[in-house]
Amino acid sequence: MPAATALEATTADGALLVRAIILPVVGILLSFVLGGRYAERIAAFLLPAGLCVACIVFLKIWQSETSLSYIVGNWKPPLGITLRADGLSVAMMVAMAIVICLIGVFAHANFDSRVASVETRAPMVFWVMLMAISGAMNMIFFGGDLFTLYVALELLTFAAVPLVCLDGRAETLQAALRYLLFALLGSILYLVGTALLYGSYGTLDIVLMSQRVQIEPATLAAATLMTVGLFAKTALFPLHLWLPPAHAGAPAAASAVLSAVVVKGSFFLVVRLWFDAMPGLLSVAASQFIGVLGASAIICGNIVALRQKRLKLLIAYSTVAQIGYLFLMFPLAADPLHLQYGDVLTGGMLQAISHATAKAAMFMAAGLVYAALGHDQISELGGIARALPMTMFAFGLGGLCLIGLPPTGGFLAKWLLLEATIATEQWWWAIVIVAGGLLTSAYVFIVLSRAMGPPSAPLILRAAVPKYQEVAALGLALLSVLLGLVALGPIDVLQVGRPEAPMAWLR
């Protein structure tokens, strides 16, 4: 975040930030009135429009190398709310907008609202919630105020939970309820912390907070409550219990958006909290503790994933593990002796983005396999690679990204993290990263070898899979592979608005 001065004002093009938040809201309101039959058409117009806005904001920030800000209602903080876009926010915003658009393309097959003569349940709910998620994510990326961020979290939660139980089966209802309980617990803890911080510093603005904050009991209590709450929403080990049934039980398009996009929202807030609102406040012990949670997530998540019999559950547990990598950022960036900040933050964000693209592709592929076979038992996948080559290719590419093979985005992310472990002399995290990669490759190859093996009985496809769904999955998978190439160009954008020097090693 840029240093706020008394002069901070709306920057030129700052209005783009408002547009990015308002567009989805307009879509939601319109869908309510026009009815579910139009919801998809509205989304088909608004989601790409949102992507365009995201790209414009990205280009502006990349070229000008300064942050954008917008003061809502012309009331400056601490009284009013400022929206700010820095390098981290725009990188995440563009990535999430692309993922959401491609998920929208994929979802057309399952949630086509135009065929029915009246409004139907699932399409109406899906498209409205998808727009809500895109708006809530933009708000999380731009919100410069801790309470505005709470509202964004609530938007995200209430949009995400109904997606889990869209098909209405009893077990998905149970998973949704469990998710709701965890998520609400997270919200309330975050809110309590926010209130405590306001009580201590008389502001909710992140930049003002970062100038006033100091180590004292109330602040630490607030930060702990907020962090635990956000961990519950992000499904960091051991608060991950809600994630596998929720993500594995949802319809494929919903699983993709939940796993790829939604968990990144609360993760982004943890980063904002510790790196922007309270820079330097994270003690070494606390950062090591967060790292231990992340490492446990990587090891446990991967081992449990290896033991799964169903493809969607395997992918869901792999999400638990990949979330672990995100939190290795904290011990690596908070080391007071070797301030490496920039590289580690870049690594963490790249991990979030590459996981988003790869995981969305893998959930889509699993959904297509399920649609074709009528089940997703891993032991009976034989022959599917021959029947759906493009789908399994997308799955494989996504898997490579999760393992961290070059030139994928996952490789670059894990490479940056590994470098930081060496630079900060914390070799123990390097072991975890490498072991995690090995375990991941084990289950990716198990699935791929089953899929390429001969079928036990002649394979009968229950339904034809639309080509464009396969293309959407493959597109995301290719993106996750090509992400490694951002090292050659726009990766610098992540540093915009950060006080530290840009990465030296890439020059």
Next chain:
Amino acid sequence: MSIASVFDVALVALILTIGASAILVRTAFAAVVMFVVYGLLLSMAWVRLHAVDVALTEAAIGGGMTGLLLLGAVARSRSVNVDSVRVGYPLRLAAGALCALVAAGLAVAIFYPPAPVPTLAPMVMENLPPSGLGNPVAGVLFVFRALDTLLEKVVLLLALLGVWSLAPDHAWGGTPGLQVYARPDPTLIFLAQLLPPVGIVFGIYMCWVGAKDPGGAFQGGTVLAAMWLLVIVAGLQKAPAIGRLWLRVLLVTGPVLFLAIGLAGWVFADAFLAYPAGYAKPLIVAVEAALTLSIAVALGMLAAGPPVRAQQQ
């Protein structure tokens, strides 16, 4: 000890007792009743702390609306005859530990307050006059932090759609079933004929007065919703089908007007969600009126639950 402090101590003791018994009672129904009482007592505590706005909200939402939703949940779980699930000790311990953690965090904050407690209240009062509002809470909600208020209303819509999404496919667009709350009987019908005229006037008054004194769209909307529900539960009026156009229009009226005025601020004032000088108060009152309607309908439909019957043509 003055009478006021005796009252305060007694109130605190009562709140603690009721809170404990809400946890300790055996049946869900009794726990919900305790919860409602707890909410009402809390709102009295807020009055004692001179936070009348908070008190009204706690009574309307915390005690009233939430209590109603919980009662509905209890009744629904009875009607499907769920075997009462005993919660295991590990889970109880975890819940207890978590509550203790939160309580400890709050205790730390309250026992070690910063030397001069920072507050924005003087700044709010200083900047309030240009808007023409008299109630600082309304000022924060509709002038300084209007974006949050606008988006909270969208959250309410999403929550409603989430509840509706639990409906079976064939009932989509149909009417919610409210029989879970009560069987219509003469007393209920009498109340449903007697109370709404008073309640509706009171709800409108709460919304109107919110610009100057404690009150506002959320509290007023809740009262209207309660009256509407009373009439529906008593069987005097049918719950509307969720696919009705007028219902959908009412639901979005508040947020749409709010958003439109916010966007107009781009043209006529100098920023999104800024009000042109001199017009702030009438615009805010208009937004509050529209929001009151939308909130009333949204809360009423939330309590009515997902549709269960297809709409009769």
